[in-house]
Amino acid sequence: YQRRVHGDILSVYFFSLIFFKKTMRSAVRFRIVFAIVIFCILAVQFVLQVRVSNFRPVDASSTLQDNEAATSRQGSPVESSNSGDVPSDPLSGGNRTLFTRILSGNNVLEVTACAHGIWRLRVVPPGKVFQIGEEVLDRGICRESISILATAASSATLESDTAIVEMTWSLTLQARFRPRSADGDDPWVVLNTSANFHLEARTSFPGAKALVGLPERAINLNLTDSDYHLYNQDRHYNVPDAEGLYGTVPVVYGVGSRRTVAVLWHNAARTTGRPIRDGEVGMQWKSSGGILDLFVFLGPTPAATARQLTSISGHIALPPLFSLGYHQCRWNYDDEQDVLQVDAGFDIHNIPYDVIWLDIEHTDGKRYFTWDPKKFPDPTGLLNKLQAKGRRMVAITDPHVKVDGRYQFYAESKRLNHFLLDHTGNQPFEGDCWPGRSSWLDFHDQRVREWYSTWFHFDKWSGSTENLHAWIDMNEPSVFNQREGTLPPLALHLNGFRHEDQHNLYGLYQTMAAYQGLKERTQGKERPFLLTRSFFTGTQRYGAVWTGDNAANWEQLAVSVPMLLSMSLAGIHFVGADVGGFFNHPSPELLVRWYQLGALYPFFRGHSHLESPRREPWLFGSETTGLIRDAVRLRYRLLPYLYTAFRWSWLDGGGVWRPMFFETDELNPEDNVQFFVGSALLARVVSQPLNNQAEGILDVQLPGDKEWFNFATGAVHYPPTAHVPAWPLERGLPLLQRAGTIVPLASTIPRSTATQQREDGLTLQVALGKDSHAVGSIYVDDGHSFAFEDGFYCHRLFVWSGQVLRGAELNRESAAGLESALGTDATFWRQSTRSQRCEETKPTIINKIKVFGSHLPSSSVFFRNASLEVRAASQKVQHTFHLVDLSRDVPGSFQIEGLSIPLHADWIIHLIGDQAEP
Numbered sequence: 011y012q013r014r015v016h017g018d019i020l021s022v023y024f025f026s027l028i029f030f031k032k033t034m035r036s037a038v039r040f041r042i043v044f045a046i047v048i049f050c051i052l053a054v055q056f057v058l059q060v061r062v063s064n065f066r067p068v069d070a071s072s073t074l075q076d077n078e079a080a081t082s083r084q085g086s087p088v089e090s091s092n093s094g095d096v097p098s099d100p101l102s103g104g105n106r107t108l109f110t111r112i113l114s115g116n117n118v119l120e121v122t123a124c125a126h127g128i129w130r131l132r133v134v135p136p137g138k139v140f141q142i143g144e145e146v147l148d149r150g151i152c153r154e155s156i157s158i159l160a161t162a163a164s165s166a167t168l169e170s171d172t173a174i175v176e177m178t179w180s181l182t183l184q185a186r187f188r189p190r191s192a193d194g195d196d197p198w199v200v201l202n203t204s205a206n207f208h209l210e211a212r213t214s215f216p217g218a219k220a221l222v223g224l225p226e227r228a229i230n231l232n233l234t235d236s237d238y239h240l241y242n243q244d245r246h247y248n249v250p251d252a253e254g255l256y257g258t259v260p261v262v263y264g265v266g267s268r269r270t271v272a273v274l275w276h277n278a279a280r281t282t283g284r285p286i287r288d289g290e291v292g293m294q295w296k297s298s299g300g301i302l303d304l305f306v307f308l309g310p311t312p313a314a315t316a317r318q319l320t321s322i323s324g325h326i327a328l329p330p331l332f333s334l335g336y337h338q339c340r341w342n343y344d345d346e347q348d349v350l351q352v353d354a355g356f357d358i359h360n361i362p363y364d365v366i367w368l369d370i371e372h373t374d375g376k377r378y379f380t381w382d383p384k385k386f387p388d389p390t391g392l393l394n395k396l397q398a399k400g401r402r403m404v405a406i407t408d409p410h411v412k413v414d415g416r417y418q419f420y421a422e423s424k425r426l427n428h429f430l431l432d433h434t435g436n437q438p439f440e441g442d443c444w445p446g447r448s449s450w451l452d453f454h455d456q457r458v459r460e461w462y463s464t465w466f467h468f469d470k471w472s473g474s475t476e477n478l479h480a481w482i483d484m485n486e487p488s489v490f491n492q493r494e495g496t497l498p499p500l501a502l503h504l505n506g507f508r509h510e511d512q513h514n515l516y517g518l519y520q521t522m523a524a525y526q527g528l529k530e531r532t533q534g535k536e537r538p539f540l541l542t543r544s545f546f547t548g549t550q551r552y553g554a555v556w557t558g559d560n561a562a563n564w565e566q567l568a569v570s571v572p573m574l575l576s577m578s579l580a581g582i583h584f585v586g587a588d589v590g591g592f593f594n595h596p597s598p599e600l601l602v603r604w605y606q607l608g609a610l611y612p613f614f615r616g617h618s619h620l621e622s623p624r625r626e627p628w629l630f631g632s633e634t635t636g637l638i639r640d641a642v643r644l645r646y647r648l649l650p651y652l653y654t655a656f657r658w659s660w661l662d663g664g665g666v667w668r669p670m671f672f673e674t675d676e677l678n679p680e681d682n683v684q685f686f687v688g689s690a691l692l693a694r695v696v697s698q699p700l701n702n703q704a705e706g707i708l709d710v711q712l713p714g715d716k717e718w719f720n721f722a723t724g725a726v727h728y729p730p731t732a733h734v735p736a737w738p739l740e741r742g743l744p745l746l747q748r749a750g751t752i753v754p755l756a757s758t759i760p761r762s763t764a765t766q767q768r769e770d771g772l773t774l775q776v777a778l779g780k781d782s783h784a785v786g787s788i789y790v791d792d793g794h795s796f797a798f799e800d801g802f803y804c805h806r807l808f809v810w811s812g813q814v815l816r817g818a819e820l821n822r823e824s825a826a827g828l829e830s831a832l833g834t835d836a837t838f839w840r841q842s843t844r845s846q847r848c849e850e851t852k853p854t855i856i857n858k859i860k861v862f863g864s865h866l867p868s869s870s871v872f873f874r875n876a877s878l879e880v881r882a883a884s885q886k887v888q889h890t891f892h893l894v895d896l897s898r899d900v901p902g903s904f905q906i907e908g909l910s911i912p913l914h915a916d917w918i919i920h921l922i923g924d925q926a927e928p
Contacts, residue, residue: 119183124152126318126837127172127308131185133301140300140507142278146518146548148324173308189269189308209302213273214292215264220677221285221293222669223262223272225576226255226545226557228569230682231669233262233285240281242514242544244488244495246593247558249565256486256558257545258514259580261319262293263312267675270312272319274305278514278546280499299511312672313664317838320581320663324551325840327525328660329584331793332402333479333539333554334652335364335764336642337615339404339588340625342371345385346392349403352626353396359628361639362646362760362767365539366396367404367481367615376445377417378407379471389473400763402477404541408484409453409520412445419465423451428458430509433500441489441497450487450497453519454512455504459526466527476532479539480524485517486544517544525552535795541613545582554584554613562591562622567604568697572682574611578665584656585667586613595622598634599739603696605638606743609645610687612652612666637739644742646760650772650788650853651753655688657789657805662838673713680711689833690751690777690786691721694744696736706737708744716749717863719777724862724900749779749863750831752786752808757858768793771857772913776810778863778902784810785831787820790851790913801843804851804914813921815859817911819845848914856911859919863902 120132130152134141168175177185215221221233224240228251240258247255260275262283275281279299286292295304307318338356343349349366356363374380381389396403411420411429423429429438430452438449452458468474486496499510521542528538540553549555557573560566570587577585589608590596596604605627608614618625627638655666668686671677684694692710700706712718712729719726720734727734727746734744747753753775761767768790776784791803807820809828818824821844822836829836896903911917 121168121175121177122152123168123170123173123175124322126151126321127189127314128152128318128322129170129173129175129187129306129308130304131183131306132303133183135301138506140279140505140511142276142300142303142512142515145522146515146546147322148548148551151321187271187306187308189310209277209279209297209300211275211295211302211304212286212292213262213295213304214286214290215266215271216290217268218264218266218271218291220265221262221291222265222671222677223259223576223579224283225259225580225582226257226573227252227576228255228566228573230569231572231576232677232681235285235287238283238285240283240514241494242486242496242517242546244484244486244558247560249563249569256543257517257549257555257577257582259323259545259547259577259582260295261547261580263315263579264291265312265671265675265677269308269310270315270671270675271309272307272315274307274319274322274547276303276305276547277301279511280513299508312675313668314835316579316581316665316672317663317835320550321838323548323581325661325663326550326583326656326659327552328537328798329554329656330537330539331649331653331768332364332400332764333613334649334656335614336362336645337365337367337404337613338363338626339367339369339615339617341369341618341620343368344371345382346388349392350395353399353401355626355628357399357762359635359639361627361635361642362762362764363401363642364763364765365402365404365479367406367617369406369620370408370444371620372405375412377412377414377419379419379465381473386473390475393473393475393478397475397477400765402479402539404479404481404539406481406483407524408444408482409450409487409516410441410443410445410448410484410489411451413440413447413449414445420449423449426461427504428452428455428461430497431502431504433498433502435502439497439501442491443484443489450489451520452504453516453523458504459519459523462520462523463527463530466524467531476536480528480541482517482520482524482540482542482544485520485542487516514546517542518546518549521545521549521552537794537796545577547581550582550584554586555582556585556613556615557587559592560588561593562596562600563594564600564698566591567600567607568683568695570607570611571685571695574667575669575681575685578612578667579669581663583659583666584612586611586615588615588617590616590618590625592617593619593622595625597699598630599699601625601630602634602637602641602739603743605641606644607695609641609648610693610743610745612656614645640740641742643760646764646767647756649764649767650756650790651688651690653793654754654787654789658688658832658834661840661842662834662836664834664838670711670713678711684711690748690753692718692746692748694734696743700737703735703737706735706741707733708736710734710744710746712746714748716779717777718746718748719862721745721747721775724896724903726863726900726902747775747777747862749777750781750784752776752784752810754786754788765793768852770853771855772853773858773860774808774856776815776859776861778810778861782810782812782864784808785828787832788913790853792851799843801846802850803845804848805845806848806913815919815921817856817913817915817917819848819916849912851913854913855909856913857907857909859906859909861904861906862900864904 118134122130165178172190174188175185222231224233224238228247228249236252238252239254240260241254242256242258243254260277260281261272263270263272275295277297277300279297281297284294286294305322307315309315343352353366370376372382372386374382393403411423414420428451429449432439440447440449451462464470489496492498497509499508501509503509525538525540528540542549542553542555543558545555555577557570574585589604590601628635658664659666670681670684686692694708694710710732712727712732715729717726717728718732735741736744755773755775756767757771757773778784786808787806789805791798805820807818807824809816825832825836892907894905894907896905
């Protein structure tokens with residue numbers, strides 16, 4: 011509209027010039043009339059101009075339903091010359107939103123103030139230029155907005171609830187963000203952005219002391235002065251290695267003691283980020299294509315900043331329960347008999363596991379969605395045998411397609427023109443990969459994604475059943491005979507743009523299509539499991555990610571911690587590294603330490619190379635087998651806690667793994683070796699061989715002012731430092747539980763799979779501080795379907811206060827005032843249905859409560875369940891239990907056994923008596 015107005019005015023100008031020059035004989039008369047015409051044109055411009063200075067959005071008044079209805083009617087942001095009511099936020103239920111467009115020269119600057127302290131600056135140049143599709147971002151808090159038209163100007167001030175933005179522009183754009191919560195008369199400027207209207211920008215973070223982000227690379231968290239290249243590649247890496255690897259999320263955090271903020275450079279082209287330390291900490295951005303599009307997240311805390319990012323890029327897909335168990339993989343298991351022997355080996359050695367994997371050799375000549383007819387003649391029968399034990403299989407499906415006219419997948423792709431084109435645009439690009447000569451599907455085209463997704467359906471993926479899931483490798487994509495090991499920059503997509511401008515999206519788009527296909531094959535009933543190597547902003551909405559081809563050495567074990575933390579900070583929370591290292595062969599000690607760390611990875615898989623010796627856990631001697639068994643069993647004991655942590659991540663966008671600076675507000679060397687698992691547990695990696703007891707005493711830095719308890723023994727440690735023994739190997743990694751937390755655990759020795767373990771009861775492990783207060787929760791559902799989205803789940807809150815332990819439904823009302831203790835922020839919660847039919851979920855019984863940091867109570871316990879009241883010693887209904895005093899081993903510890911508390915009920919246990927030794 012604005013362009014049309016300016017175009018009309020320009021037309022009037024030229025027509026007036028021609029007309030008056032031809033009709034006015036007198037030059038003086040011509041100048042006078044022409045001046046009058048110009049004055050009138052400027053007056054019209056002034057009337058049409060909408061001023062943006064000091065604009066303050068009005069409060070949202072529409073409901074979520076109104077908002078969704080408006081979205082369905084409009085289909086895109088409304089353009090209006092007045093503010094009106096601002097739609098509410100689908101994630102938080104209400105917010106203030108501002109969307110303004112400012113014409114500057116031939117570029118259009120779009121500024122959006124979203125909920126939760128998020129701003130977006132976007133510059134759209136004239137003509138045809140590649141822009142990332144809105145499907146990459148989650149439907150959320152920046153979609154529904156109001157456009158305010160404004161003519162070109164030299165400056166503007168925009169205000170929202172959270173910040174004031176001052177902008178100036180001419181040849182470059184400068185924007186300063188000043189949070190309203192800043193102290194002092196002169197608000198603290200947390201970010202300066204200076205950009206030209208093309209593809210360069212400088213963002214600075216006054217007050218920040220360190221930069222973190224820009225995954226994926228094999229380095230510590232702190233970004234130093236190197237140039238960081240963001241261009242997804244298949245490459246082997248050593249440690250340290252600052253070059254970009256398989257995936258990219260172009261987000262950088264400026265970590266400071268007063269405030270942590272972040273910037274997402276939303277560009278999928280070849281990009282370089284250069285840290286700046288010329289008086290202020292900052293980042294210089296430069297991209298080879300696309301448009302200038304960046305999000306600013308104003309925090310103020312590191313946790314809030316991370317959740318602001320995921321409110322834009324999307325919360326994780328809630329994974330099926332089995333996928334949190336242990337995965338056994340190798341390139342490659344030879345045939346059906348080999349698979350069944352490995353499967354039986356886990357049962358023989360009493361090591362639980364859930365999933366066995368097949369690499370590229372299971373296919374018919376590396377033609378994906380097929381099976382080698384000699385090695386795997388009956389894939390359905392093999393899958394059914396695994397299913398009978400409650401186990402699953404994952405098979406690989408890479409993006410390269412073997413050039414073979416007899417291969418149905420290739421022939422159909424070529425007939426439908428679904429392949430990415432060479433630089434001429436006249437024929438499919440061909441290159442070399444595992445099958446030999448190959449072509450690549452153009453997943454950037456929605457038609458291709460929709461077609462590709464159908465190949466995951468049961469009728470096309472021959473031999474597949476519901477317990478077969480997918481693994482996507484080589485999707486950077488990897489091309490063996492190209493200079494950078496990937497598609498050539500000038501290859502053309504079906505959308506007409508060169509590949510270099512959109513390269514980093516390739517893996518995301520394939521993952522998106524595969525997830526959709528796996529979901530469709532069960533009519534949207536079953537949750538898919540999907541693993542991808544390449545990723546971009548938003549990949550977490552579809553599957554898990556791993557760190558690619560690592561190697562069996564101590565340095566790679568150590569660097570997996572900052573690598574996974576960096577990916578978690580980018581919103582990708584279901585992450586892991588190949589346990590034991592993909593290349594080479596680990597020593598028994600290294601393998602045990604890696605299993606001990608891997609048991610705490612969000613994604614837990616052992617994997618090895620074709621040319622390395624076999625690495626099943628029982629091939630290293632009985633002692634090593636026993637230590638690996640203990641590590642895997644710890645994982646299965648932790649499953650109720652981990653599944654709950656994933657629920658929190660799905661609900662509020664927070665991480666499963668969290669870095670230390672979330673609580674210390676500054677980056678320290680400990681951030682590379684220590685990490686939080688959920689909000690209650692703190693772990694430290696053992697990243698070198700330990701030869702004796704003296705070497706095996708490790709220092710763990712303890713944040714906060716509360717006590718910490720050894721997770722296994724209950725031994726108490728006080729801040730700021732704990733000296734934790736990690737030698738001999740059976741002691742495991744240092745793992746501590748924070749005082750004031752309640753951790754749900756599996757009660758019994760773990761069963762052979764996660765599904766079988768659901769039949770057993772639960773233990774609540776309570777760590778009390780000096781205030782005798784603790785909080786925790788547990789989430790359960792059927793573990794495999796999407797029924798939880800309709801309220802078929804059970805999320806219970808546990809609160810210990812004084813001598814009373816209560817269990818109740820967890821919701822916004824019951825969690826009010828306890829969010830910090832639970833490690834969540836209800837501001838970012840999804841709109842979620844209240845739980846229904848909680849009594850049908852498993853596990854159903856709490857049968858044990860273990861307490862650290864207290865003393866053995868007296869024997870009076872009463873239990874209240876709605877109308878039912880039970881006093882163990884005297885009431886009508888006898889409730890038996892056993893009190894076990896553990897204080898001789900660890901002072902202040904006891905255990906209540908023999909309980910049978912229904913998980914779905916609201917209940918109270920009252921410990922009567924003073925806190926003294928009996």
